[in-house]
Amino acid sequence: MEVLLSFLVGGLFAVGVYLMLRPHLIQFLIGFLVVGNAANLLIFTAGRLGSQFPPLVPPGGELLEPIANPLPQALILTAIVIGFGLAAFGIVLFFRAQQELGTLNGEAMPEQFETAPLPSLVDEPQTPQERVPA
Amino acid sequence: MSVILPLLVPLTTAILCLVVPYRTAQRYLSLAGALALLAAGLYLLTQLEDGIQVMQMGNWPAPFGITFVADHLSALLVLVTGVVAVAVTLYALEENDAPRERQGYHALVHFLLVGVNGAFLTGDIFNLYVWFEVLLISSFVLMVLGAERAQLSGGVKYFAVSLLSSILFLSAVGLLYGATGALNLADLATRVEALAPGLRSALAMLFLVAFGLKAAVFPFFFWLPASYPAPPVTISALFAGLLTKVGVYALIRVFTLLFTYETAFTHQVILWVAGLTLLVGALLALAQGELRRILSFQLVSHIGYMLMGLGLLSPLALTGSVFYALNHMLVISALFLVAGLIQRLGGSGVLVRLGGLYRQQPWLAVWFLLPAFSLAGLPPFSGFWAKFTLAAAGLEAGQYGIVAVALLVGLLTLLSMGIVFAEAFWKEPPKASANLEARGWAAQALPIALLALLALGLGLWAEPLLRLSQKAALELLEPSGYIQAVLGVSR
Numbered sequence: 181m182e183v184l185l186s187f188l189v190g191g192l193f194a195v196g197v198y199l200m201l202r203p204h205l206i207q208f209l210i211g212f213l214v215v216g217n218a219a220n221l222l223i224f225t226a227g228r229l230g231s232q233f234p235p236l237v238p239p240g241g242e243l244l245e246p247i248a249n250p251l252p253q254a255l256i257l258t259a260i261v262i263g264f265g266l267a268a269f270g271i272v273l274f275f276r277a278q279q280e281l282g283t284l285n286g287e288a289m290p291e292q293f294e295t296a297p298l299p300s301l302v303d304e305p306q307t308p309q310e311r312v313p314a
Numbered sequence: 315m316s317v318i319l320p321l322l323v324p325l326t327t328a329i330l331c332l333v334v335p336y337r338t339a340q341r342y343l344s345l346a347g348a349l350a351l352l353a354a355g356l357y358l359l360t361q362l363e364d365g366i367q368v369m370q371m372g373n374w375p376a377p378f379g380i381t382f383v384a385d386h387l388s389a390l391l392v393l394v395t396g397v398v399a400v401a402v403t404l405y406a407l408e409e410n411d412a413p414r415e416r417q418g419y420h421a422l423v424h425f426l427l428v429g430v431n432g433a434f435l436t437g438d439i440f441n442l443y444v445w446f447e448v449l450l451i452s453s454f455v456l457m458v459l460g461a462e463r464a465q466l467s468g469g470v471k472y473f474a475v476s477l478l479s480s481i482l483f484l485s486a487v488g489l490l491y492g493a494t495g496a497l498n499l500a501d502l503a504t505r506v507e508a509l510a511p512g513l514r515s516a517l518a519m520l521f522l523v524a525f526g527l528k529a530a531v532f533p534f535f536f537w538l539p540a541s542y543p544a545p546p547v548t549i550s551a552l553f554a555g556l557l558t559k560v561g562v563y564a565l566i567r568v569f570t571l572l573f574t575y576e577t578a579f580t581h582q583v584i585l586w587v588a589g590l591t592l593l594v595g596a597l598l599a600l601a602q603g604e605l606r607r608i609l610s611f612q613l614v615s616h617i618g619y620m621l622m623g624l625g626l627l628s629p630l631a632l633t634g635s636v637f638y639a640l641n642h643m644l645v646i647s648a649l650f651l652v653a654g655l656i657q658r659l660g661g662s663g664v665l666v667r668l669g670g671l672y673r674q675q676p677w678l679a680v681w682f683l684l685p686a687f688s689l690a691g692l693p694p695f696s697g698f699w700a701k702f703t704l705a706a707a708g709l710e711a712g713q714y715g716i717v718a719v720a721l722l723v724g725l726l727t728l729l730s731m732g733i734v735f736a737e738a739f740w741k742e743p744p745k746a747s748a749n750l751e752a753r754g755w756a757a758q759a760l761p762i763a764l765l766a767l768l769a770l771g772l773g774l775w776a777e778p779l780l781r782l783s784q785k786a787a788l789e790l791l792e793p794s795g796y797i798q799a800v801l802g803v804s805r
Contacts, residue, residue: 200478205470212477219484226492252491255440259484262447266477269454273473276458277466286474289467291540296603296664299737 185225192218203287205274209267216263220256227252316361317369317382319354320392320431323347324399328424337415341407344420348403351427352396359389359782366789366799368437376801377501381437383800386786387636388434391563394643395430397768398555399423401761405651406548408757414460414546422459423552426452433560437800439487440497442564446483446528450476453557456549457541468541475537479527486520493517500800503571503793511576518573518580522587525568529561531621532591535614539598542613543606543663547654550606554613555647559639562620566635569624570790577627585625589719592618596726605653605663605738608730612689613646615723622720623704626711632787634703637780641688641696641772648685648765655755655762656682656738665734670743679739681759684766686735688773690728696772699780 192214199211232248278284327347331340361367362384371380384392403423411419429449436442454476458469491497493513494505506514523534530538538558542550565584573580595615602608620642623635653663659675660668672679688695691702701724708717772779789795 200474208474212481215481219481219488222485223488223491226488251497255488255491258440258444262444265451266447266480269451270473270477273454273458273466273469276461277470280461280463280466286470289470291467292604292607293464293467294604294664296607297666298601298603299665299733 181229182225185221185229189218189222189225192221203285205277205284205286208286209270209274212270213263213267216259216267220259220263223252223255223259315369316354316358317367317384317435320351320358320396320435321382321428323350323354324424324427324431327351328421328428331421331424332418337412340415340420341403344423345400345403345407347424348396348399348427351431352393352400355389355393355396358384359393362386362389366796368799377496377498380441381498381500381800382435383437383499383796384435385789385796385799386782387563387566387790390636390640390782390786391434391559391643392431394640395427395434395556397765398552398643398647399427401647401651401765402548402552402555404761404764405551405654405758409546409548411546417459419456419459422452422456426456426552426556428452430556430560434563437499438497439490439499439502443480443483443487446560446564447480449557449560450480453553456552457545459545459549462544464544468544471537472541475527475534479524479534482520482527483524486517486524489520490517498800499567499571500797503797504801506572507575514573515576515579518569518576519583521568521573522565522580522583525561525564526587527561529558529565529617529621530614531587531617532594532614535591535595535617538614539602539607539610542610543604547606547650547657551647551650551654554609554650555643558613558617559643562617562639565621566624566632566790570627570632571793571796574627581625581627584621585713585716588618588621588625589716590618591615591621592719592723596723596730599730600726600733603665605656605665605734606650608734609646609649609653612649612727612730615727616642616646616689618723619701619704619720622716623707625716626704626707626713627791628707628711629784629787629791630703630710631707632790633780633784634700634707636783636786637696637703637776638700640779640783641700641769644765644772645685645688645697645769648762648769649682649689651758651762651765652678652682652685655758659755660738665737667744668738669741670739672739675755677759678755679735681762681766682735682739685762685769686731688766688769690731691724692728694770694773696769696776696779698773699776703780 196211196215196218199207227249232246233244235247235250237243281289330343334340367384369382426449429445432445433442436445454473457472458465493509494502496502496505527534542553592615595611599608599611619638620635623631657663660671688697691697705717
């Protein structure tokens, strides 16, 4: 089971990373969602799988062995919530960026909006006369 | 209680800032919160006299519950975070930025501080991921607050790279958990020894990439100069002072507590990364024509110094790293704030459009030169002692290459700061320059002066902070104290 899921995680990572490398921001966002799920499955797999009983003690009863590992589920739940929040923010951010900048291509978004030429390190003569040696 | 006070103070301030509807009240509340945070940081540092402070949330014993730990490294970083927060909120008192303040600027700043301090103080690696997200989400919103075109363009890049680094970090945590069955840092430290060397090195490299993206080291630094110059200057200064240092802190923590076995490989890689970060950042800084972009590349470059100490991994080297990080937080925030004043008084941040500021505002020149000299590492400023310690440690370890690079980058930094001074302060002002407002900047110069004089004071009287940094370094190199403090058993 772990081997099977490991291949699934690997495949999802490959798909997600490919999409995240695309310049289009919506593709990037879908890639992030895929990779996020891949990471969640990775944690799930890392917590060991198998047919197990839930880690709950019934009232008056006894704990049934083997117990499923509850920790990865808590971790994944946290990661899902955070991933959801980030994706929601990302959608709004990309929407606003598209409105203001007129593009959803991340590579077409300029790094500088104001041209900033390099200062010349040599003092240039102010008038042509100064260039003539005395 | 003292351990989580630096978390509770900004959290309370943030919530109050959300509740209080008046802008002026929010500003003073924000300043009061920053001062209280500074006091909490000082209190935490005094508590460390009794050894490493640990708090188990909800009294769950160590490997099962969530642990908060304050050793000297964490406490010092929290303290300096408080100083930077005070300086930035003081500067923001006089910034009349009504739209952003109405959209919750002050609350977001304090939520950011909660995340930063949480990351410094947590003793659990998954919890570290959660604090990273807390600070990242606040920083995303601060970055694009106001939604100017440059902000959105920079924000998209910052957002994208941060997502990638978060996912890598999360995957690395998952794999580490799968391999060891632990998440508590102290518990992990006792278990990674049993791992296969190849697996350990692979995990180490995953963490190096994930945290390296946050710390903006070579070759993952490109997002920083693309985004930091975009938002208003108070936000830039806050980010520059704090955010990359969280990445550096995480690297130092992980590579002194967990991955100290294959040092011939892992720490050699860190040294190469440090050297290339130093050199590439400094050279690119020389190729910029805009003030805050120059400072962004300087910020990237100087992260290399902190990694250099980590790569050398000796008591002296780590002392240098810790001292450098603390000094750099103060100095780079001061420089970003000065850049804001130059932009306000000179009407532009572009060097060719500036000039003659020395004649108009001689004091501004002083407040620029003090942190600039400290950044370049001239004696008697604090940056000198930091670089001196690192260079001495490098020579001690026989790593002459990295020492040569470190000293060369000091010179390049001085050159870069010299160009800025010559262009903005000495040169004749260009004809078209408009002097926007020359008055009323004294109140904003106050926080810069505080930071600059602190940098000078720490240079003239470096002994106390150097000793504290040394304590931090010794704790890092002897993790048994940390493990014992958290798990309560001696090993």
